[in-house]
Amino acid sequence: MHRREFIKRSGTALGAGLLGTLVHGCAVKDRGGASRWRGFKYAMCNESMQPLPWEKQCEIVAAAGYTGIEIAPFSLVKESVHELSPAKRKEMLRVMKSAGLSCAGLHWLLAPPPAGLHITTPDAAVRKKTLAYLGALIDFCADLEGDVMIFGSPKQRGTQGISVEQARKNLADGFRAVSHHAQRRGVKILLEHLGSRQTDVVNTLAEAKAVMDAVNHPAIRMMFDFHNTPDETDPFDVLIRRFLPCIYHVHVQEMDGKYLGTGNAVNDFVKGFQVLKDLRFDRWVSLEVFDFSPGGKVIAEESMKVLKQIEAKLS
Secondary structure, X not given: OOHHHHHHHOHHHHHHOOOOEEEOOEEEOOOOOOOOOOOOEEEXXXXXXXXXXXXXXXXXXXXXXXXXXXXXXXHXXXXXXXXXXXXXXXXXXXXXXXXXOXXXXXXXXXXXXXXXXXXXOOOHHHHHHHHHXXXXXXXXXXXXXXXXXXXXXXHHOOOOOOOHHHHHHHHHHHHHHHHHHHHHOXXXXXXXXXXXXOOOOOOOHHHHHHHHHHHOOOOEEEEEEHHHOOOOOOOHHHHHHHHHHHEEEEEEOOOOOOOOOOOOHHHHOXXXXXXXXXXXXXXXXXXXXXXXXXXXXXXXXXXXXXXXXXXXXXX
């Protein structure tokens, strides 16, 4: 059998035993096999709890059954992460660990504050300022023992009057510029595919991978978000199976951005989760919602119920 056809047909083997194999340009690591896979690791993003103290945020997330908390840096600061001193970061880490949580990484990296950041703009001075702040975020992430940073930030990566091709080049150049620092701190920057209603730069997983390949550095990878697939033509399970070797993080919410249980994710996401299980995905599956009105406690608890209902449907 042709090697590529073998990989296509052997999802479980791909997750369990093909150490070092390259699939779609990404290394497939040994995930330990079925006997060592410990199930999904669930995290929750913190921005829906922004008004609450950090300790209370961690308490809500842990009480609902998550083991990780994903952090939107803008939600914790008045001006920038520079105001979070080493002592403050150590205290945040202590509180997080005391609640039984790990840092599942950062997201909304360039959302203000600080204002005025943009990575693809033709303005070289703005790009330089943006890359300097990305460097500061890498340090913040590492100080909290996180190892991924989700690069979505749709308003900070649009074309701004230049071609899509030039914007992608600027994006790749920017990632390349911070990649060595990220690697030194043990952090990967994960490019997020976003629908064309949000941005005109990187709308599909294939486009995200093209940027990743152009950078060609192990600290630059990608992630998968169920919600951000309106420009895709294949179903969730096909996309996940195709790109999982390059995927280091998964975001989940209802397709309208609300918390799980308000839509049909409990049925529609089952095949996608089945592939994640079959291929022994051992990184974070993180809840990120855009409607905060129900409050963090309701969002956390109701979404966890649905995640468990999805799991119950898996073979």
